[in-house]
Every structure is written in structure tokens, then in C-alpha cells.
Amino acid sequence: MKDKTSYKDKKVISIGVISELTGLSERQIRYYEERKLIFPERTNGGTRKYSFSDVEALVDIANKMEDGVQTYEIRQEKIREKKKIDKEKIRKQMLKGQINAQFGVQK
Amino acid sequence: MKDKTSYKDKKVISIGVISELTGLSERQIRYYEERKLIFPERTNGGTRKYSFSDVEALVDIANKMEDGVQTYEIRQEKIREKKKIDKEKIRKQMLKGQINAQFGVQK
DNA sequence: CGTGTAAGGAATTCTGACACG
DNA sequence: CGTGTAAGGAATTCTGACACG
Incomplete structure (x- = not known):
């Protein structure tokens, strides 16, 4: 059995911090979710929660967007x-x- | 040189999530900071940000508190x-x- | 298509204080 | 000492929409 509860995949970071970590605007981050490129979880109140894996995915996405993809x-x-x-x-x-x-x- | 930018020590988690992760109340978590047992960072707005290391430390603290320490x-x-x-x-x-x-x- | 922005509201967090024990 | 709680305010986030191109 593998670990599976690695910190990297735990959805715990809110969108403001994600914005800082990736350099993307909150608008962009929400839009990429709308386009089904990332899948944050939600708190009971409805606030989005992301993982470090999502940060990596978003950086990848940002690079591709820059290339006009x-x-x-x-x-x-x-x-x-x-x-x-x-x-x-x-x-x-x-x-x-x-x-x-x-x-x-x-x- | 070691990595130093491991996810484990990055201060990115807000107190609500920390409360869920540790089972401690926000009051308790803030109090342990007051007593200099943990050291969250702050956003520009003043919101506390914790790391996964802090989660581990808090669980340790909780255990000791239970033992009457x-x-x-x-x-x-x-x-x-x-x-x-x-x-x-x-x-x-x-x-x-x-x-x-x-x-x-x-x- | 991808992103900025103003709008109004809701969820989240903050501090200082009172309470109990 | 350690923690709960009500209080008032500030920071954060949410959605739907309009705008531009």
C-alpha cells in the first residue's frame, strides 16, 4: 500500500494564497476550474480549498496559456x-x- | 544543499482548516501561539497562515495537554x-x- | 475566448474582554 | 491556567453579470 495521505495532495489552501503562489489572478484560477482544468474542494461554507498539486498544475496551465494553448x-x-x-x-x-x-x- | 522549500514547512493554511485537521478549537490554537508554542505567519490583511509542520506540532501539543502538561x-x-x-x-x-x-x- | 472589474452578500478571521475555575 | 463565548469590525471569498476583443 502506498501512503496516499501525502501533504502534497491535501486540499487545504484558500484561493488568495494560491493566487500568490502561482502569480495568477483569482479570476483566472476560478475560470480554469470552470473549464475543468482543476478541481478544488469546498469548505462547508463554500470556500474553495486547493492542494500543492493544484499549485503545480496551475503553473503548468499558466505556461501553456502563455504559449497560446x-x-x-x-x-x-x-x-x-x-x-x-x-x-x-x-x-x-x-x-x-x-x-x-x-x-x-x-x- | 538541501531543498528547504518543502511543502511541509510552507505556511499556507488558515486557522479554520487547521482547526479541522487537528481537532482543536481556534481559541486553543491562538492561545498556544500566545504561549509561544507555534509561530504562524500572517497575510497582509493579518490572517494567520500555518504549515503542515504546525499541524504535527499542534497534535503533539494536544497530546501533552491531555497528559496534564x-x-x-x-x-x-x-x-x-x-x-x-x-x-x-x-x-x-x-x-x-x-x-x-x-x-x-x-x- | 480569456480576463478585468464593480456589486452585494456571505463566510472567515481578528482582537480584546468577560466568565469560570 | 486553559478555554468558551458574545461583540464588533475587518479581510476574504463567492456568484452572476457586464465589458472588451
Whole structure:
């Protein structure tokens, strides 16, 4: 089992600090959420909470925007990446199944 | 050179989230600051900002408080620890100086 | 399309103080 | 000593909209 509760992915930072950390305006940050490029959590009151991973993602986004890439394209790219990773995951899962069938794990 | 800009020590979390993360009331968290057990930074507007390290420190403090330890004692303990670490640091520094004098680094 | 801004309101945080024990 | 709480105010954030291009 991996750690999974790393600080890096914990959504705890509010938008003001995120703005400072990334150099982006709050408007930009909210807009990128609207375009489904980032996914903050919310407090009960409705305030957005981000992680350090989100900071990194936002910096990446900012760089691409500078290069004239549109939010739609950035989103498509992310979807492609995700699919690739999912496929890889399944491949590994199947391989493990094969190995177990041959050598391992009898009930 | 070490990293030094690890996420763990970055002061970015506001007191509401810290309260949730530690289970302590905001009152308690502010009081422990008053007693010099934690040292949040501030935004320009004056809002406190904490790090994940602070979360860990607060949990430690909470445990000691449960055991009936007073804030003053906790503070003294921290001071002792710090002194010990500083002494160790100087010792290493001097050792390095000795080695350089014998083998290394001529101008 | 991507971003700035003014608007009005709600959630969040701040300080100093009183209370209890 | 350590913590809860009500009080009043200030900083922060939220949404929906208009503007520009």
C-alpha cells in the first residue's frame, strides 16, 4: 500500500494564497476550474480549498496559456493522459492475474 | 544543499482548516501561539497562515495537554531541544573546519 | 475566448474582554 | 491556567453579470 495521505495532495489552501503562489489572478484560477482544468474542494461554507498539486498544475496551465494553448486543448490533453494511465493500470492488473493463476494464491 | 522549500514547512493554511485537521478549537490554537508554542505567519490583511509542520506540532501539543502538561513546560522542553540541536550543529561545523584545515581547501 | 472589474452578500478571521475555575 | 463565548469590525471569498476583443 502506498501512503496516499501525502501533504502534497491535501486540499487545504484558500484561493488568495494560491493566487500568490502561482502569480495568477483569482479570476483566472476560478475560470480554469470552470473549464475543468482543476478541481478544488469546498469548505462547508463554500470556500474553495486547493492542494500543492493544484499549485503545480496551475503553473503548468499558466505556461501553456502563455504559449497560446486554449483551455479546451489543455483539457483534451489531460483526458488523453488519463486514458493512457488507466490503460496501463489495467494492463498491469491483468498481468498480475495471469501470474497468480499460474503460480500463486490458492484458496 | 538541501531543498528547504518543502511543502511541509510552507505556511499556507488558515486557522479554520487547521482547526479541522487537528481537532482543536481556534481559541486553543491562538492561545498556544500566545504561549509561544507555534509561530504562524500572517497575510497582509493579518490572517494567520500555518504549515503542515504546525499541524504535527499542534497534535503533539494536544497530546501533552491531555497528559496534564502545562504550556509553560511544553515551551521549556522545546527550548531545551533547540539548544541541543544548535550545539550539535556547532560541533559538526567545527569538525568540518578541522578537516578542511588539514586536508582541504586552500585559497 | 480569456480576463478585468464593480456589486452585494456571505463566510472567515481578528482582537480584546468577560466568565469560570 | 486553559478555554468558551458574545461583540464588533475587518479581510476574504463567492456568484452572476457586464465589458472588451
